[in-house]
Amino acid sequence: MDTELILRVYPFFLEAAWVTIQLSVLTALLGLACGALGAAARLSRLAAFRFVGAVYVSIIRGTPALIQVFILYFGGPQIGIQLDSFAAGTIALGVNIGAYMTETIRGAILSVDKGQTEAARTLGLSRWKTMRKVVLPQAARLMIRPLGVNINALIKGTALVAPISVVELTYTAQRFIGSTYKPFEMFLLSGLLYMAIIYVVGQGVHWLDRRARIT
Amino acid sequence: MGLDFSVVPGYLGVLAMGAGWTMAITICAGVLSFFGGIVFAVIALYGHWSVRLPVRAFAFLFMGTPLLLQLFLIYFGLIQIGIDLPAFVAGVIGLGLHFAVYNSELIQASILAVDKGQYEGARTLGLSRGQTLRRVVIPQAVRAVIPPMGNNMIALLKDSALVSVIGVMELTLAAQQAISRTYRPFEFYLAAAFCYYVVNLALEAGLRHLERRIAASR
Numbered sequence: 001m002d003t004e005l006i007l008r009v010y011p012f013f014l015e016a017a018w019v020t021i022q023l024s025v026l027t028a029l030l031g032l033a034c035g036a037l038g039a040a041a042r043l044s045r046l047a048a049f050r051f052v053g054a055v056y057v058s059i060i061r062g063t064p065a066l067i068q069v070f071i072l073y074f075g076g077p078q079i080g081i082q083l084d085s086f087a088a089g090t091i092a093l094g095v096n097i098g099a100y101m102t103e104t105i106r107g108a109i110l111s112v113d114k115g116q117t118e119a120a121r122t123l124g125l126s127r128w129k130t131m132r133k134v135v136l137p138q139a140a141r142l143m144i145r146p147l148g149v150n151i152n153a154l155i156k157g158t159a160l161v162a163p164i165s166v167v168e169l170t171y172t173a174q175r176f177i178g179s180t181y182k183p184f185e186m187f188l189l190s191g192l193l194y195m196a197i198i199y200v201v202g203q204g205v206h207w208l209d210r211r212a213r214i215t
Numbered sequence: 216m217g218l219d220f221s222v223v224p225g226y227l228g229v230l231a232m233g234a235g236w237t238m239a240i241t242i243c244a245g246v247l248s249f250f251g252g253i254v255f256a257v258i259a260l261y262g263h264w265s266v267r268l269p270v271r272a273f274a275f276l277f278m279g280t281p282l283l284l285q286l287f288l289i290y291f292g293l294i295q296i297g298i299d300l301p302a303f304v305a306g307v308i309g310l311g312l313h314f315a316v317y318n319s320e321l322i323q324a325s326i327l328a329v330d331k332g333q334y335e336g337a338r339t340l341g342l343s344r345g346q347t348l349r350r351v352v353i354p355q356a357v358r359a360v361i362p363p364m365g366n367n368m369i370a371l372l373k374d375s376a377l378v379s380v381i382g383v384m385e386l387t388l389a390a391q392q393a394i395s396r397t398y399r400p401f402e403f404y405l406a407a408a409f410c411y412y413v414v415n416l417a418l419e420a421g422l423r424h425l426e427r428r429i430a431a432s433r
Contacts, residue, residue: 062415063408064376067387071408074394075401078218159281163380170284183291187284195279 002185009176010189016172017193023086023158023168024197027093028151034098039105053102060099066160068092073164089161097154104150108143109135141212148205155198169193219399223406226393230403233389234410240307240385241372247311248371249364252318253353259323261348277316283377285309290381306378314371321363325356361429365422372415386410 041053060068072081073088083091112135120130159170173190177183223230258270277285286309293300300308329352337347379387390407394400 187288191280
């Protein structure tokens with residue numbers, strides 16, 4: 001273990017970790033938005049919306065995220081979408097994790113007892129009000145933990161923007177492996193930072209989940 | 216510059232060969248992750264602490280870091296200690312170990328869920344500890360986790376695209392090669408995505424069939 005080298009390069013990794021955090025936050029926000037929209041579409045009364053939602057989930061979950069990143073970043077300019085690597089990576093990964101979140105959110109909504117909907121409708125609440133005031137508050141509690149699993153995967157998934165040269169943790173590790181020939185040290189350095197980020201986010205999810213629990 | 220899919224058919228051979236390699240990687244890494252998962256699970260549960268602790272630490276590290284980073288570690292790490300493996304082998308080892316860790320978690324939970332009476336019964340009949348595990352407990356435990364392990368295989372198929380980054384000639388790299396000659400990234404990545412999608416659908420259908428058969432045989 002070359003500690004001297006680690007002490008010399010760690011500031012670069014800290015900077016890269018900050019980029020990974022930014023990527024993670026933006027991807028998570030975009031993913032949640034896509035997930036909410038996707039779930040609404042998949043649960044819609046209109047068959048056309050259900051179809052669009054199902055196609056979105058199936059195609060995105062059926063193809064590699066790396067290819068999705070490449071299509072947007074390298075192929076985007078061909079159809080008039082010119083984005084820098086950070087923006088392209090964030091959007092591709094956000095849309096990607098959104099498909100998984102769609103299924104998580106939909107699952108949580110569907111697992112709210114049907115009697116709740118029936119009772120609310122019987123009491124004269126509209127469909128929309130039933131959803132907003134009765135079903136969603138209960139579903140929100142159920143989805144915290146599984147969304148946490150999605151976010152955990154998303155943080156590790158941000159590594160996929162390294163091949164399009166976003167200077168985040170994995171890219172930085174790769175670059176320093178190339179220049180120092182110390183793969184183990186660079187892996188540990190970036191790996192520990194990933195685990196630290198995941199740990200903090202995991203604690204946050206755990207805290208939210210406990211607060212939302214009805215005892 | 217617009218889209219022009221008429222360039223794709225000229226490279227169908229390249230893409231098909233890439234798809235073949237993608238399937239070869241997925242199968243090799245899948246087999247490695249299956250048996251590796253069983254070995255890791257048994258060590259994590261029953262191993263002497265001198266092997267249990269390293270395996271646990273390894274699992275902890277591999278569950279908390281991105282696959283791409285692990286591929287770099289394995290590919291360049293092996294070269295550093297003087298083992299210069301072909302990229303294909305390094306890719307299979309990387310993917311196989313990554314998913315072995317995830318399979319191991321499933322199998323551990325499943326081993327613990329096998330009825331204790333099975334273990335006690337086998338021991339009473341005179342089987343040794345090792346025999347009981349090998350012939351009674353593990354077959355039942357593994358059978359129970361085939362559906363979730365199947366989901367890992369589907370994830371493995373998609374994640375096999377990552378080994379293109381360390382230079383393994385598979386579908387994604389085949390598409391890149393076609394792109395470097397034609398400058399048509401959109402068309403070729405889309406074509407590659409289509410191939411992945413088709414294989415993925417076939418794998419999912421196979422998995423559902425398997426699940427039904429397992430459910431029926433219970």
